[in-house]
Amino acid sequence: MQSGVRPVYIQLRDKLWQQIEDKAMGSQERLPSERELAGLFATTRVTVRQALGQLEAEGKIFRSNRRGWYVTPERLQYDPSQDIGFYNLVHQQGYTPSTETLGKQLTETPLWLAQLSGLVQGAPIYHIVRRRSIDNRCVLVEHNYINPDRCPGLLSQDTDHSIWQLLQSKYALSPHKRQIEIYPQALTGLEADALHVNQGSAGLFMQRLSYDDNDDFLELDFEYWLHDALKVAVQVGN
Amino acid sequence: MQSGVRPVYIQLRDKLWQQIEDKAMGSQERLPSERELAGLFATTRVTVRQALGQLEAEGKIFRSNRRGWYVTPERLQYDPSQDIGFYNLVHQQGYTPSTETLGKQLTETPLWLAQLSGLVQGAPIYHIVRRRSIDNRCVLVEHNYINPDRCPGLLSQDTDHSIWQLLQSKYALSPHKRQIEIYPQALTGLEADALHVNQGSAGLFMQRLSYDDNDDFLELDFEYWLHDALKVAVQVGN
Incomplete structure (x- = not known):
């Protein structure tokens, strides 16, 4: 039941998750743009989008109409x-x-x-x-x-x-x-x-x-x- | 707050919903294929798919791996x-x-x-x-x-x-x-x-x-x- 190496987008998801958990990004704070994230983590925008999609499905971040991604407040x-x-x-x-x-x-x-x-x-x-x-x-x-x-x-x-x-x-x-x-x-x-x-x-x-x-x-x-x-x-x- | 004419796929959704409510199709019963539904209701497969997608989002029907659409049991x-x-x-x-x-x-x-x-x-x-x-x-x-x-x-x-x-x-x-x-x-x-x-x-x-x-x-x-x-x-x- 153990998985092997985690895919790159999941590794990026883990890093962003940890930053949110550590309150490095607070409730309703705006995330850097997809382009900025790709630069910060030296990866592609496709990978960034996969990681953000995963965090959205988990309710950790949300998208606000054309204005970018934000940290979801506590439920x-x-x-x-x-x-x-x-x-x-x-x-x-x-x-x-x-x-x-x-x-x-x-x-x-x-x-x-x-x-x-x-x-x-x-x-x-x-x-x-x-x-x-x-x-x-x-x-x-x-x-x-x-x-x-x-x-x-x-x-x-x-x-x-x-x-x-x-x-x-x-x-x-x-x-x-x-x-x-x-x-x-x-x-x-x-x-x-x-x-x-x-x-x-x-x-x-x-x-x-x-x-x-x-x-x-x-x-x-x-x-x-x-x-x-x-x-x-x-x-x-x- | 009243809407005007309902789109065709919503009219089809309403008909299928009513058949399920009336128990014309029972719990876990298989729906006719998309092609058959298009024929039965004299409409396009695109419209059929929209209606089925709507009923799925509402939890009324579910898709079983490549085997078609089924009526969702009561929750x-x-x-x-x-x-x-x-x-x-x-x-x-x-x-x-x-x-x-x-x-x-x-x-x-x-x-x-x-x-x-x-x-x-x-x-x-x-x-x-x-x-x-x-x-x-x-x-x-x-x-x-x-x-x-x-x-x-x-x-x-x-x-x-x-x-x-x-x-x-x-x-x-x-x-x-x-x-x-x-x-x-x-x-x-x-x-x-x-x-x-x-x-x-x-x-x-x-x-x-x-x-x-x-x-x-x-x-x-x-x-x-x-x-x-x-x-x-x-x-x-x-």
Whole structure:
């Protein structure tokens, strides 16, 4: 199970990995250009690109639209059983959250949502699309579907902060039961564009169905995360 | 936020998706060939390939080495707080688990493992590599690193079943505390080859560090899953 001599691009990957581990390059710091790296390590640009591709697949570096390669920040740690909301989670881990509303509308409940939520197909539903960032790096696009009967006038509120804090303070609503699902899914369409990644890039999908204490539907949340921005971290036993 | 006319390949994707949803094609059933699909839907093979690529990214179908496209089985549901082991989990959800040992050896603890486990660098460690399947579909490659002081002779045991059941029945060992991390990671090297996917394919990585009731290191487990085989599913509140 031992391998022999490591390919040249893997050796270069190891050196760059070590520099990142040693904090010679910090979080969100820009790497030297591919040409500069080829010079620094006396190798070809093909080899440099292979090494960078490997580090990208491992989530160690990321590409920002035509502006080069950057060191990926530590993944945000998320324990689904402690589902405290994006703002609290990001703050708790010492980072700065921000949120930008991309669109909001009152629309009609489509069939798939009626099936998931128990609402009547065609019934009014709020649909809010937001992009959320950690330390100014866009990491997820979120779709919220909220029952408007429970929070009339929500769309005229400021949705650039925590929606759950808003629901709690303005409407005394808080989720009692939540069903959470998380799995890898490629980023496509609007989500890929809003996160500045290529169509079909690796991503992480999270779905959260929230009910009140009467088991009535409150909210459905679809989150499309960059592949390298979050990890599920759970401790069992103590 | 509404789109206009959907592109032709997305319309084809929708039709195939609906056939799978309606169980017109069942789990692990082979799709018609690309040529047949082009004929059936009166479209080009380019469009067929785009539609299949989209369904693959969504985890709805998968490609099996040069043998065509198949309907992806339902994802196994995994709640990290109920970490009952692969065998129990697969059985519980009505599927058939199987395990194949790819290699096992007594080796020396490398630096990174010494740092993770608290073992001394260079101390003996068991390293076992296994491939695990659900209903005969290979879904993960697992690396187990186990402290041999706790289970002498483990390598001469049959490791083609549950290692945790073996540790419990032969050595009266069971994990008290576990730290579990889960995040997307591309499949490369040995893991990609053993799972019959292209190097760099999307995957899901799981790390599990287990300690006994004295907080002593028992085992480290690295699991490399296909991107479409597992979902984290957690219910909060009741």
